[in-house]
Amino acid sequence: MERRRFAHVFICLVGAVLMLLLYLDPDWGSEGRDTPARQGPGPYYVAYPGNYTFIMDDTPTCKTTTPFLLLVVPVAPGGVAARDTIRRTWGSEKLVLGQRVETLFILGLPSGADAKQQQEELQQENLQHQDLIQSDFTDGYHNLTIKTMMTLEWLVAHCDKLSYIMKIDADMLLHVQNLVKLLLDPSTAKQNYMTGLVWWHSPVLRNPFNKFYMPRYVIAEPEYPPYPLGMAYVMSLDLPAKILEAAPHIKPIFIEDAYLGMCLQHRGLSPTEAPDSTMFVVDPGHPLSDCSLSRVIAATTTSISQMTGYWERSMGATC
Numbered sequence: 001m002e003r004r005r006f007a008h009v010f011i012c013l014v015g016a017v018l019m020l021l022l023y024l025d026p027d028w029g030s031e032g033r034d035t036p037a038r039q040g041p042g043p044y045y046v047a048y049p050g051n052y053t054f055i056m057d058d059t060p061t062c063k064t065t066t067p068f069l070l071l072v073v074p075v076a077p078g079g080v081a082a083r084d085t086i087r088r089t090w091g092s093e094k095l096v097l098g099q100r101v102e103t104l105f106i107l108g109l110p111s112g113a114d115a116k117q118q119q120e121e122l123q124q125e126n127l128q129h130q131d132l133i134q135s136d137f138t139d140g141y142h143n144l145t146i147k148t149m150m151t152l153e154w155l156v157a158h159c160d161k162l163s164y165i166m167k168i169d170a171d172m173l174l175h176v177q178n179l180v181k182l183l184l185d186p187s188t189a190k191q192n193y194m195t196g197l198v199w200w201h202s203p204v205l206r207n208p209f210n211k212f213y214m215p216r217y218v219i220a221e222p223e224y225p226p227y228p229l230g231m232a233y234v235m236s237l238d239l240p241a242k243i244l245e246a247a248p249h250i251k252p253i254f255i256e257d258a259y260l261g262m263c264l265q266h267r268g269l270s271p272t273e274a275p276d277s278t279m280f281v282v283d284p285g286h287p288l289s290d291c292s293l294s295r296v297i298a299a300t301t302t303s304i305s306q307m308t309g310y311w312e313r314s315m316g317a318t319c
């Protein structure tokens, strides 16, 4: 009995010491720093640049049309409900304050047992809507940086006449008119312009149990350069090419918005704070009032029905 208890305590103790070592030095036990395996895609980097191409992009957008503003929504291949909701709500607003606005969805390849069927369904969906852009990397949360960079590549290749692009997540409310109003404002820059909810001193997270953990050997600095939060950011059309030029010099970490901040910094650029803190809202923690809805540009939502309800109310909302 005593022996058993002793063994138990001993095992717990060894376990605790191991955890502590791992916490203090997450590289402990790995085959050393900066081995070639560390350079390639792994837990902290994605495979970019890669030899990716577009296997679906027969949209007329930027080919036969010239929008003022293009909204690009990264989505999972299986996210048809989210896409349909956007097509019914803010994605349906095509002429706003006299400006042409279009919406596209960008995705990678489906994976898993039903990948083939998912791909066939995507093709059907695109036949109907012609608003999907698909590249041939494997879709997944960890590959969001690839998705963003492929979006920029597609924009540079096809859209040399539009004025602004916004990347916005599928679970967001977007007040298109307030966004267009901001972009038309004479005080809004037409070049080197990127805005959203800007994080100015975002710490590099060193807790290995955090989803955004980043070890010191990848990023030594305690803070990321400033970047707008990935949920919704807008940029002037000159920036995609500038970011792509910087990208080969910056290791492609999997945190896509922080990565864009690093690319901007490499070009000596910095994002612009939105003129009003009511414009970009993350996790408000309470339902948005009509007054908030009349002033918002983009806000996170918790469900499709909340998003739809907000969008309907935002149309006539006043403060």
Ligand SMILES: *[C@@H]1O[C@H](CO)[C@@H](O)[C@H](O)[C@H]1NC(C)=O
Pocket (backbone or CB within 6 Å): 051
């Ligand atoms: C990229 O893809 C093309 C066409 O599939 C192929 O010919 C080329 O060798 C590839 N390049 C690299 C670096 O993998």
Ligand SMILES: *[C@@H]1O[C@H](CO)[C@@H](O)[C@H](O)[C@H]1NC(C)=O
Pocket (backbone or CB within 6 Å): 047, 136, 137, 138, 139, 140, 142, 143
């Ligand atoms: C990311 O995409 C690459 C290229 O297609 C693929 O090899 C890799 O498995 C993907 N990673 C994840 C986590 O899906």
